[in-house]
Amino acid sequence: MPSPTLPEFFPHELIRAGQDKLVQDLDQTFQDKKILLAHAPTGLGKTASALSVALYHALKDKKKVLFLTNRHTQHQVAIETLKLIQQKMGQEIKCADLIGKRWMCSQEIANLFGNDFNEFCKSVVERGECEFYNNVREKKALTIEAKVLLSEITSPLHNEQIMARSKEKRMCGYEISLALAKKATVIIGDYYYLFNPHVSSTLFTKLELNMEDIIVIIDEGHNLPSRIAEMMSSNLTTFMIRNAIIEAKKFNYGGLIGWLQELNTIITKLAEFKDIKENEKLVAKEKFMSLLAQTVNYDQFVDELELAADEIRKKQQKSYLAGIAGFLNAWKGEDQGYTRIISEKTGKAGPYLSLSYICLDAAMVTRGILNQIHAGVIMSGTLKPAFMYKDVLGIEKGVEREYSSPFPAENKLSIIVPETSTKYALRGDAMYVKIAQKCSEMASLIPGNVAFFFPSYQLRDVISNYIQTPKKLFWEKPDWSKEEKEVFLAEFKATSKTGGILLGVSGGSFAEGIDYPGDLLNGVIVVGLPLARPNLHTQEIIKYYDAKFGKGWDYGYIYPAINKCLQSSGRCIRSETDKGAVIYLDERFAWQNYFICFPRGGLIVSKEYGKMLKEFFGNED
Numbered sequence: 001m002p003s004p005t006l007p008e009f010f011p012h013e014l015i016r017a018g019q020d021k022l023v024q025d026l027d028q029t030f031q032d033k034k035i036l037l038a039h040a041p042t043g044l045g046k047t048a049s050a051l052s053v054a055l056y057h058a059l060k061d062k063k064k065v066l067f068l069t070n071r072h073t074q075h076q077v078a079i080e081t082l083k084l085i086q087q088k089m090g091q092e093i094k095c096a097d098l099i100g101k102r103w104m105c106s107q108e109i110a111n112l113f114g115n116d117f118n119e120f121c122k123s124v125v126e127r128g129e130c131e132f133y134n135n136v137r138e139k140k141a142l143t144i145e146a147k148v149l150l151s152e153i154t155s156p157l158h159n160e161q162i163m164a165r166s167k168e169k170r171m172c173g174y175e176i177s178l179a180l181a182k183k184a185t186v187i188i189g190d191y192y193y194l195f196n197p198h199v200s201s202t203l204f205t206k207l208e209l210n211m212e213d214i215i216v217i218i219d220e221g222h223n224l225p226s227r228i229a230e231m232m233s234s235n236l237t238t239f240m241i242r243n244a245i246i247e248a249k250k251f252n253y254g255g256l257i258g259w260l261q262e263l264n265t266i267i268t269k270l271a272e273f274k275d276i277k278e279n280e281k282l283v284a285k286e287k288f289m290s291l292l293a294q295t296v297n298y299d300q301f302v303d304e305l306e307l308a309a310d311e312i313r314k315k316q317q318k319s320y321l322a323g324i325a326g327f328l329n330a331w332k333g334e335d336q337g338y339t340r341i342i343s344e345k346t347g348k349a350g351p352y353l354s355l356s357y358i359c360l361d362a363a364m365v366t367r368g369i370l371n372q373i374h375a376g377v378i379m380s381g382t383l384k385p386a387f388m389y390k391d392v393l394g395i396e397k398g399v400e401r402e403y404s405s406p407f408p409a410e411n412k413l414s415i416i417v418p419e420t421s422t423k424y425a426l427r428g429d430a431m432y433v434k435i436a437q438k439c440s441e442m443a444s445l446i447p448g449n450v451a452f453f454f455p456s457y458q459l460r461d462v463i464s465n466y467i468q469t470p471k472k473l474f475w476e477k478p479d480w481s482k483e484e485k486e487v488f489l490a491e492f493k494a495t496s497k498t499g500g501i502l503l504g505v506s507g508g509s510f511a512e513g514i515d516y517p518g519d520l521l522n523g524v525i526v527v528g529l530p531l532a533r534p535n536l537h538t539q540e541i542i543k544y545y546d547a548k549f550g551k552g553w554d555y556g557y558i559y560p561a562i563n564k565c566l567q568s569s570g571r572c573i574r575s576e577t578d579k580g581a582v583i584y585l586d587e588r589f590a591w592q593n594y595f596i597c598f599p600r601g602g603l604i605v606s607k608e609y610g611k612m613l614k615e616f617f618g619n620e621d
Contacts, residue, residue, distance in 0.1 A: 009052040018406045019045045030375040034397040038379040038388040041405040046379045050217045056080050065186040069219035071513050078188050082156040095156035096181035098189040104174035106132045114428030117320045132172040184501040189311035216376035223391050225362040234330035240353045253308045262295040270342045271353045280343035280536045302328045328358050337361035338539040340425040346464035360544045367394030382566040409602050411579045413616045418587035422528030432567045443469045445613040446523035451502040453511050453568040455530040464503050476504040493520045506530035506564040517574045523581040524572045531561045562597040
């Protein structure tokens, strides 16, 4: 029987305009064993294109496909795409859908996260006390019952379905998923399955995989550098120390209490800022270590914390002492590509001090990985400029491509209105009133639901108080739970006929990764440029990228802000039948150094927004 050709893997009958070029580029890139950096707008069919081409090459070259995403909804999209491919080809596609081990656990682990969970899991398995694990593995080999369950899975299943089936059989969903992954051609997971050194090392060892064995698809790739930097950073706060002291007292670790109190004193001493206006400064690695060494041997302190944490976890599963040990171990890390900052912050329970070891350079993790893999694609609707991602991820075999939107140009109105600014020097009541007047007018000219995305909650609050509209206002809050966000979104969408206004922030929960199809959102107004706060962390990133690429201002400040704007504006048009207006309200968007970052298609700089909106929505007087 002849091997199937590439078109046979494509899940749909028709290929969209522009999608054919993406498929060709993916095919060529994978043949050449390179990495495609694809700026591909919404609607192009990135997931279907990437999975079909990657699957074709994986089967041909005996590789595995790793589909990585930071969005849970994308797991479902990938699974449904694989089902369509399987249906079209008429042959089984072996697939495993992995989420974090903690989220696949059937034990009672309500408050366990990070290392606390890992240590708890490891200890109950080693002691033979996890019924769910024991029902899957016996002396590390699969049990007969587990093999039966695995044999019944003949179609790609979402992790929730795997969890439900495993729970029904009193089995560990994570171990079942790992067993599936060993034979799978496609593995779906979060970024950390490849880029967290400890997690990827464990996974690749268990699956007997090498980097050269995988074709990687990275979805929403614009998030990758910041996600990795966050993953490789570590913090120590006065809250953590306070809780650790309470824990040491509770479990009679009196010897640690004095050392922890001294650690708190050191943090307070380091936080003596020269200027009352300052609330942060750099800290040298040796300065902190030498201050602590005056009280206790640094490594001995870490060892004692870890030993105590292990004992405490046996009694209450969780330990604050472990978090402090983890930070102290991280602090011993490299200076290159990192910065060390002490700062005063404010949380729900009031002000606190935070000592941070912050990763500035994601390429310290990604370079070695992305240059070893067989081939790959990093894709996003806002992977712009692609050359920046190639640089900051350290990709040596990258191919940059930009694709046009497949949606009808006449369905989208894009305007930069250069009449106001949220620039710090221009802020004040007069400017806030002027911005609010523009927002009020735009809200009245755009029928149905409109979303306003501001640079910060503080600016959102002060400007929105001046907005005058009969439409219902929906105020996004930064600390909502998943359930609260879902309720808020449902209520906002329900006002589409009468009209509502979502007041959010660029880079917030409702500006990225959420679809508002059809007439659920008819307009997006990006109010102001969401530049990062010019704090010490931002200054250090700019300085670092300036030294490395001579592009610190662009890579560390301008491009990330524009990317947030493009993500916000992308909420409006989600299908070929959607119609909507996108307005960028700030004079700086028309400045050359910002303007060149926007996709060219149909973008207009004009103060005649009123006339244009009336014509676009057909509501001329």
